[in-house]
Amino acid sequence: MRNLGGAGAGRGFTLVELLVGLIVGLLVLAGVHRIFVAGIKTQNTTSLQTEVNRKAQVAIDSMISKLRGSSEVLDASPGRIWFIDQDGDNCRFWVSEGTLYRYLDESAGNYSGGVPLASNVSQLQFEYLDRDGQPAASADAVYSVGILLHVERSAHVAELRSAVRLRNK
Numbered sequence: 545m546r547n548l549g550g551a552g553a554g555r556g557f558t559l560v561e562l563l564v565g566l567i568v569g570l571l572v573l574a575g576v577h578r579i580f581v582a583g584i585k586t587q588n589t590t591s592l593q594t595e596v597n598r599k600a601q602v603a604i605d606s607m608i609s610k611l612r613g614s615s616e617v618l619d620a621s622p623g624r625i626w627f628i629d630q631d632g633d634n635c636r637f638w639v640s641e642g643t644l645y646r647y648l649d650e651s652a653g654n655y656s657g658g659v660p661l662a663s664n665v666s667q668l669q670f671e672y673l674d675r676d677g678q679p680a681a682s683a684d685a686v687y688s689v690g691i692l693l694h695v696e697r698s699a700h701v702a703e704l705r706s707a708v709r710l711r712n713k
Contacts, residue, residue, distance in 0.1 A: 593700045596664070600695040600702035603644050603662035607691055610635050610646075611708045617686040620672040624655060625689065637661075639668045644693075667694035686710065 557565075613630030624638035629648070636647045638655045644665045647658035671690035672680040680686045688709040695702045 589700075592697060593702075596695050596697050596700045596702045599662040599664070600693055600704050603665075603695070604691060604693050604704045604706055606646060606661055607637055607693075608706055608708050610637075611689055612711055614710050617672070617683045617689075617710070620670070620680060620683040620686055622670060623668055625670050626655075637668070639665050642666070644668060662693075662695055664695050664697045665693065666696045667692065 607625075610629050611625075611627065614627040614635070615630070616628040617625065618628065618634070619626035619636075624636065626634065626636045629635040633648045636645075636655055636658070638645055638658075640655070642663060642665055643660050644662040645655075645658035646661050647655070669692040671692075672683075672686045673688045673690065674680045674685045675687045677688075688707055690707045691705065693702075693704045
């Protein structure tokens with residue numbers, strides 16, 4: 545009878561070969577793990593930045609839509625605004641303890657209560673201009689309003705600027 549296996553046919557892998565194979569496999573798995581973890585971190589970072597951007601955009605859009613139809617500015621302070629909107633309601637926007645608030649009512653009031661529009665607001669700044677584009681001397685002279693909204697969460701920042709001309713002026 546003939547030996548079908550030839551020389552060394554019953555021989556397997558040596559311990560050294562198994563260890564080398566195991567080490568190479570572990571190195572490949574470690575590389576795949578690093579890529580996976582980096583992908584998850586990138587996704588989390590992108591998610592947080594998107595959330596911050598979305599909050600800022602929703603807040604500034606709300607201010608713009610209310611301001612655009614306003615007829616009269618009652619308080620032209622740099623960090624808050626109070627005006628009569630197109631429905632005749634008193635509308636106020638301000639920031640308190642990092643939260644942007646909007647308050648609507650039919651009567652005059654102060655800057656308290658309200659509906660939170662955005663959290664993590666680090667700055668809300670209004671610029672009031674007259675018909676000539678110069679700083680308005682009084683609340684009655686306001687023709688357009690510039691808005692700066694700065695929202696920040698962790699290291700993620702959204703800074704939006706907009707300007708609104710009051711339609712009913």
